[in-house]
Amino acid sequence: MKTDIEIARASQIMPIMEIGAKLGIAYKYLIPYGHNKAKIDCDFIATLKDKPNGKLILVTAISPTPAGEGKTTTTVGLGDALNSIGKQTAICLREPSLGPCFGSKGGATGGGFAQVVPMEDINLHFTGDFHAIGAAHNLLSALIDNHIKWDNESKLDPQKITWRRVMDMNDRTLRDIVIGLGGTGNGIPRQTGFDITVSSEIMAIFCLATDINDLQRRIGNIIVGYSVDKKSVSARDLMADGAMMVLLKDAFSPNLVQTLEHNPAFIHGGPFANIAHGCNSVVATQTALKVADYVVTEAGFGADLGAEKFFNIKCRKAGLEPDAVVLVATVRALKMHGGVSIDALNAENTIAVKKGLDNLGRHLRNLQQFGVPIVVGINHFITDRETEIRAIIEYCNDLGVEVCVCKHWAEGSKGAQELAHKVVALVESGTAKFSTLYPDNMPLLDKIRHIARTLYGARDIFANDAVRNTLASWEQEYGHFPVCIAKTQYSFSTEPNVLGAPSNHIISIREVRLAAGAEFIVVICGSVMTMPGLPRFPAANYINLNDEGLIEGLF
C-alpha cells in the first residue's frame, strides 16, 4: 500500500493559476508562491462584496480518540465528491503547525486519496503565514520589555505582563523561563515563557478579523498586561499595532491550493481548538463562499468544542449561516468509546460499537440545537465489519438522522458521492435555521454554565471566588463576548479518560483569560498545554532529504 506522501507525489499537480481560473480569479489577483500555491489579493476580495454567498457545510466529529476519526480527509473527500457530482465546491482548512511535524503528531493535509497538495509545503513553511504571526507576536513582546527598560510611561507592572513570546516549535524548556539576566544592559529580569505560535492570540485574531481594518482594530485592542495602578495596557498604548500590521499584511490574504483531484482548497490560519476557536480564517471562508457554490470546512477537535466554537464564535462574529453539518464517526473510535483498548480495535466487536454510540448520540443532540440539518459520515476503515457499520446506521435511522458510509480515503471522490448527494439534499431542503446557543447579553458565567449543561451533560460548573470576581469585573466592558472553553477534547467531562457520554459531572473552571483582541473569554477547565514537548523519539530524527532531494519521513 502506498503512503500518503507517495500518493501525493504520484499525482499530477495542476498550475495554481488554473485552479484560480476555475473560481474566476484573474491572474493578476493571484499572488503565486511557487507554481502550486497562491495567495488571493485582498483587492479581488473587495470586489466580491455584493455577490451572494454559496452554501456552507461544516465537517465535525465525535469525541476524538487515538483511533482516528478523519475530519480532514472527510472534508477533502466531500469537497471532491461534490465537485464530481456537478456542484462547484471549494474546501476551507486550517494551516498545520510546523512544530508538531517534528514531534509525533505529523502534518494535517488529509490522507490516502483525500489529500491537499503540495503536502510537504503545506506542512512546513507554506506561504510563511505562521512565521509572520510569530514575528508580529514577538515584536510586541520585544516592545513591551523595551518600554519597561526605558521610560515605562504606561507604568506597566513587570509582574503583571500577560503577553508571552511564541515559537512554532515543540520546545518544552521554553514554557517557563527567566529573561533579562546579565545586568542592566539586558533589560529588567522577569519570569515569562514561550507558547507555540498557533496558540498566540494573534492567530485567533487573524482568523476572526473580517477585513484588514478589523484586523488592525483587534491587534490594537490586545491587552499585554496591567499597570501598577491596575489599568490594562494595550498594544495600541505601546504604539505597536502599526508595525505588527505591516508584518501581517501579506499573510492576511487567503492561500489557495488544490486537492489531489484538482479542486480548490483554501488553507488559511490555524488557531488552537482549546484556548482559541480552532477554525480557519473568516476571510478564507468568506472568500470561498463568494467564489464557490458549496464550501466545505472543518472545525477542530470533536463537535462539543470545535462545532460549538464554530457556531458560537466564528459564525456569530462573521455573520455566517451554515446550511448543513457532517458529523464524522468511525467504527474504531466508537469501539474505544465503548470501552475497547487501542490494541483490540481490529477484532470485531459490535457490542462495543453500540455502547460507544452514546457518544455519537450526545453529539447529534447537541448539534440539533443549532438548527442545522445533519448527516453522519461513517469514515470507512478496512478493518470495519458489516455488522458494526449496520449498528451505526440503525442507530441513526432510529433517530431520524441521515447517515452513510464514505470511502474517500481509499477511493477519492467516488467513495464520498453518497455523502455528497445526502449533503446536497439537506442543503436544498432549506431546513437550516441556524441560531447560536446563547445570546450576546447572557452573563459570562451563565454562558459557561449553559454550554456545560446543554452540551457536556454536566450537572453544574464550579468557579472559585477569584474566577467569579474576575468574570464579574469584565462583565460591563466585555460581557457581550462569547466564551471559548479550553478543556480536554477526549471527553465531555474534564477528564480525558472518561469516554462515551458522561453525565452529571461538574465542570471546574481553573482560570479565565481575557482575549480583548480576539474578542472572547478563554475559560480554562483542567490542564491545557500551550507549548508541546518532543517525544523520546521525535519524528525529526527520521526526517531527511533523500538522494533525489525529496523529503522522507514527513507524515
Place this chain on the structure above:
Amino acid sequence: MKTDIEIARASQIMPIMEIGAKLGIAYKYLIPYGHNKAKIDCDFIATLKDKPNGKLILVTAISPTPAGEGKTTTTVGLGDALNSIGKQTAICLREPSLGPCFGSKGGATGGGFAQVVPMEDINLHFTGDFHAIGAAHNLLSALIDNHIKWDNESKLDPQKITWRRVMDMNDRTLRDIVIGLGGTGNGIPRQTGFDITVSSEIMAIFCLATDINDLQRRIGNIIVGYSVDKKSVSARDLMADGAMMVLLKDAFSPNLVQTLEHNPAFIHGGPFANIAHGCNSVVATQTALKVADYVVTEAGFGADLGAEKFFNIKCRKAGLEPDAVVLVATVRALKMHGGVSIDALNAENTIAVKKGLDNLGRHLRNLQQFGVPIVVGINHFITDRETEIRAIIEYCNDLGVEVCVCKHWAEGSKGAQELAHKVVALVESGTAKFSTLYPDNMPLLDKIRHIARTLYGARDIFANDAVRNTLASWEQEYGHFPVCIAKTQYSFSTEPNVLGAPSNHIISIREVRLAAGAEFIVVICGSVMTMPGLPRFPAANYINLNDEGLIEGLF
C-alpha cells in the same frame, strides 16, 4: 525631495519572469514569490556547471562612520551603470535582517535612484529564508534539550552546551535567560540565551555551502556542545541534520529581484560581518557568475573586515577569483576620520578630509595585497565641496590608484557610468592575480597575528593562556580553517572611537569559538553584540499601514 520608499513606489516594476528571461532562465526554473520576486530552481543551477564564469567585482568601503558610505547604493549604481554601457551585469547582495528594521538601523536595499525593489518585501519577510534558518536553528535547540531530558545517550553536559536559540528580532531581554523552570515536565533548567537569526552559524553555513550536499555535510558538523567526558557533540550525533535540511531546502535556492532600472539582483543570505564573514551566499554568487558577464557584489563593514573575509574565507572556500575591487569613500566619512564631529559635517573642511585620507590609504594598501586591481569610488553627497573631492582624487592619483566621483544616488546608472568604464578597463586589463593573505596551513594564532599586523597596522596580538590552549587544541583537526575576526568595524584597532589609521596597537583576543560547520574559527576581539536591543524610540512605533494599505515609516 522624494524619500527612498516614494522613489521605489513611483517606479514601474517589471514582472520577475522577464528579469529571469534576460538571464536565460526559463519560466519553469523560476519559482515565483509574488509577481516581483522569484527563487531560482537548483535544477537549473546544476545545468550551469560547465559554463565559464563572468567577471567578479567586489564593492567594499573605508572604515564605516555614522556619516554613511553607501556600499549598497554603489553596488546597485555600478550594476545599473555596467548594464547601461552594454555589459550584461547582475548584482549580488545580502538579505536584510527583519529585526533591525524595527529598531533604528532601517533596511538595506540601497537608496535614492540606486535601489533594489520591492523594497518593503525585501526588508520584511522576503521569501522566508531567514524564517527557515531560524526554524532550523531552533529545531536543533529543541532537539538538544529534548535529548538531555530523555536518555542523554551522548552524555551532553547541560553546562557545556554552546548552541543557543535565535530570533529575528532586536530583543535584549533574551540575551541571557534561564530555561526549563517549572518542574521536571519542562526539562532540565539551564542558563542560555537567544541571538539574532543573522548571527546563527546556520546563516554562515548557508552562505558558504557550495551545493545542497555541502550544506548537509556542514549542518551535520555543527558542534552543539561537549559531553561530560569532553567530547564534542554534533548535530549529526543528535540525528538533527536531516530535519534541518528539510526546513532549509527551499530557502537554499537564490532569490532574484530587480533594481529600479530593471536589472537583475540576486539577494540571498545575510550573515553578520563580525562573528561571521558578512557576504551573500556562495550559491547566489556562483549562479550570477554563470548567467551574467559581470557580477557586482558587496561585503559587510569596511575593507579590513568585509573585504578581508570575502577574500580569505568566501573566495578561498568557493574558489572565486575577483577581477576588480571598488573601494567606496565619501567626503563626509573622511572628514570624520579626520576628526570632525557628526554635527559639523556640512561645513567645508578640506584639511579634515586630507587628514582622514590616512584611513583610505591604509585600506588601499591592504587591498593591494590581495592582487586585485582597485578603483576608488567617491560616493557623492550634495554637501560635498569641489576642493574636498579634489583632495581625494589627488591623493589617489599620487598613489597611482584609479578614482572617480559617482552620483548614482541622485542620477541612477548615468551617475555611475564613469566608475563603470573604469571598472571595465581594470577588468579587461587582465591584471588581477588574486591570492589569499595566508595559506591554509599557517597555524591559527599566526593567521590572526598576520592579519593584525598586515591589515590593522597592529604591533602584535595578545592572547591569554586559555585562548592559546584552545587554539592549540584545535590545531590538529581544524588548523586548516581560516580565521573570522570579530572586532569593531569603526576602527583598525579594537577601540570604536579610534578613527583614521592607528598603528602599533595591540589586538587583544577575548575569546575564540569553533564554527565547525561554517569551517572557520571566530576570533572575538573586544565586545561583540549578537542580539541587538531596541532604542528608546524604536522605529516600530512609527511604522504603519496607511489608508491605501501602503507601508509608511519603513526606511
